[in-house]
Amino acid sequence: MQLKDKVALITGAGSGLGLATATAFAREGARVVVNDLREAAAEAAAQGLGEGHGAVGGDVSKEAEVAAMVEATLARCGRIDILVNNAGVPDSFVPTIEQPLSHWQRLIDVHLTGTYLVSKAVAPAMMRQGGGAILNLNSIAGVLGLPVRTAYSAAKAGIGMLTRVLGCEWGPHNIRVNAVAPGYILTPLTEGLIAAGRIDPARIRRRTPMGRLGAPEDIAEAMVFLASDRARFVTGITLPVDGGYCAFGAPSDAFALDDLDPRTDRP
Template sequence: MASYPELQGRVALITGGASGLGLAAARSLAGQGMRVAVADLDAGAAERAAMALGPSGGHLAFSGDVASQGDVHGWVAALLARHGRIDVLINSAGIPDSFLPTVEQDVADFRRLVDVHLTGTYLVTQAVAPTMLQQGRGSVINLSSVAGVLGLARRNAYSAAKAGIGMMTRTMGCEWAARGVRVNAIAPGYMLTPFAQRLIDEGKLDAARLRRRTPAGRLGTAQHVAEAMTFLASDAAAFITGVTLPVDGGYMAWGAASDAYEGPLD
């Protein structure tokens, strides 16, 4: 992994940081010497994740719901009381979609998913932004998806939420660019996370078919996403804002009516 010495001692808040892509990002930033606050709905998992980041004493754990303004404001107040600054925000909290036909989808489930992914991203960013703007420096990194760009049937709520995150990334990135606060997003392809593995095991995703559709011929890992997030958090990305960066092995770039990868599937 690349080294970014300027991140040493800076402070990050990561929602959904106790598992999957959020946890990978937390490990990556902590490895750069950052002090990381892990926020997650699962209090025990957040505590374990923060403790596993290292003995620096600067890592924190918060529990609560990103869709609750009270919970979010509590995290930000506690983090500022401890460290006095917030340099990086990673919005990675999320819940799975139903994978049901549109006419069978439950409206309450639709609303909850949009509330967590889209409204949650908005609430946490809105709560952190005043501190970053006052500092004159900050990097917000949102988690979008190929589902926010491509049409994926049976995934209305998830796709709509991720598309919304992509546009919110652009609007906030433009709003705050002149004041030193950057807002970008990562759009992962099909990554071999524990969640994706569960979908494969349940027959909801076909791993071989996905690999054929991906020019790189393989599924990505959480580490691929974490490294992209670490780059966007660093000063090396100082002139990048309002961008949704695909980390997908070429999945979104492929447009031909044929397999993108014709090699062996080991």
């Protein structure tokens, strides 16, 4: 029960990594308020967590909706101890010169501006109550250069620097600001990209020292740690959770798929 009696607002938590994080936080004793652009999805996710949890709709890229979301959470719970900026939209995977400005703007608005707006709205309450923890979703795309992922990569790199700046600015208020950078995680979105032939899982596994794609729970557990008092002296960092993907730099495969046991899909 590492998060017992804490109140956590998690954006974009109707599915995927956000829902996995909400589930882990609830397990650890937190009272979770699930946000999603689709309010019905937020409500269904909150109900799935059990009694005592809540839901709130809202678009994180719209300042008025963010203010209403935060006010509703404070009115319901009285405080916000943890904020997880998870809301996001998928990338297009098309060459930069073929990407319309509207695509660039939407990804920047949701990922980067959304993280900024919700953090800014929650921080005053955290300052009044004496502290809190803000967790942002970066990505290996914000650390490494991934062709054709222009807007997504720029937004995620911006989140990495925003995390550092806010971690330094709000440290005196006992507000810790950290980020997690997931590698390739087997979510429904990733499964769809694999099915469409836009991601080659075998190639990813060969490039990943641990030889597999991650699970949503791998990200959720890192979030639990960073949100807990066990990370009380950690702020301003981006923690890669990627099976060693960002660390590997040799001009060869990181993992030999031939070494896998076909019965377990592990070495």
